[in-house]
Amino acid sequence: MTPIDTAAYRSRWRRYHPAVKGVLCGGLLACALLLPPWPGAALVGAATLAAAAAARVPFGLLARVATAPLVLIATSAAPLLLAVGGSGDLGWADGGAERAATVVARASAALGTQLLFVLTTPMADLLARLARSRLPTALVEVVALTYQMLMVLMQTAQRVTSGQAGRLGYHSRRSGIRSAGALGGVLLVRSLDRARRLQEGLACRGYTGRLTVQTDEQPVRLVELAAAAAPALLIAALSLTQAVLL
Structure with a gap:
């Protein structure tokens, strides 16, 4: 968070x-x-x-x-x-x-x-309240899923960056460029894998085109x-x- x-x-x-x-x-x-x-x-x-x-x-x-x-x-x-x-x-x-x-x-x-x-x-x-309004359901759900994915990727980037820094991955300009490239590759692979698993999870739960979320x-x-x-x-x-x- x-x-x-x-x-x-x-x-x-x-x-x-x-x-x-x-x-x-x-x-x-x-x-x-x-x-x-x-x-x-x-x-x-x-x-x-x-x-x-x-x-x-x-x-x-x-x-x-x-x-x-x-x-x-x-x-x-x-x-x-x-x-x-x-x-x-x-x-x-x-x-x-x-x-x-x-x-x-x-x-x-x-x-x-x-x-x-x-x-x-x-x-x-x-x-949750925009979903109850007249906005297209697909638009609201795309925003919600994008926001969730961004939060997950930010946490992943922080953990990977911390691990790279602990291994002196940014102690010089050359190693920093190499570590940044590796970080980008890791984020790309993990984002694609996360999206695939999310799609499979929704399909297994009988997704019908609308995410139901309980709110106070x-x-x-x-x-x-x-x-x-x-x-x-x-x-x-x-x-x-x-x-x-x-």
Whole structure:
């Protein structure tokens, strides 16, 4: 189990229906994308951090998970600061700083809302309820099986890498390349073998095109849905009020 899954299972909000958390995070995401970046994105970020604290999401894990996407956002927005002239000269773009700040603010706020949902909703709870919706059953089951296979392959890769490191498989560049190639070969063979055994197991159990999974019932209460929608409505009202006053 990955640290993200562990945090989702330990979250205080695990007892709430995924639809409630979807309303909260979806509303904040819409605010981050549609409202003016100031103060919309700032308010969304503050609300996301407050919600993460209420759900007891480890802020250290949240920072580690968000680091790589934030670096990507920053590097993607950096070219907006520059402009190429007709003679090929490179210079600062007019209004580039404002556009870059807008992109960074919107993308960072949107990222926070998505991470909040991921760190408070286990994949098993989400997939089990998607199977009951109108989504194609085959699509949901492919996602579930792919997720399971990824978890198995990650654990296999960690064990093989640990064994290689214990045998000094990465003590030099040449041996590291050789060990990485061997790791790729092992993962390919084991993934094919795992898929074959999974297919045979489903066939032996009389698979008819639908996986039946028992899940705990989590009722959706109107009070919880209203409370989940309140932050987005409040942020929208504050942002639009400021826009009108300015």
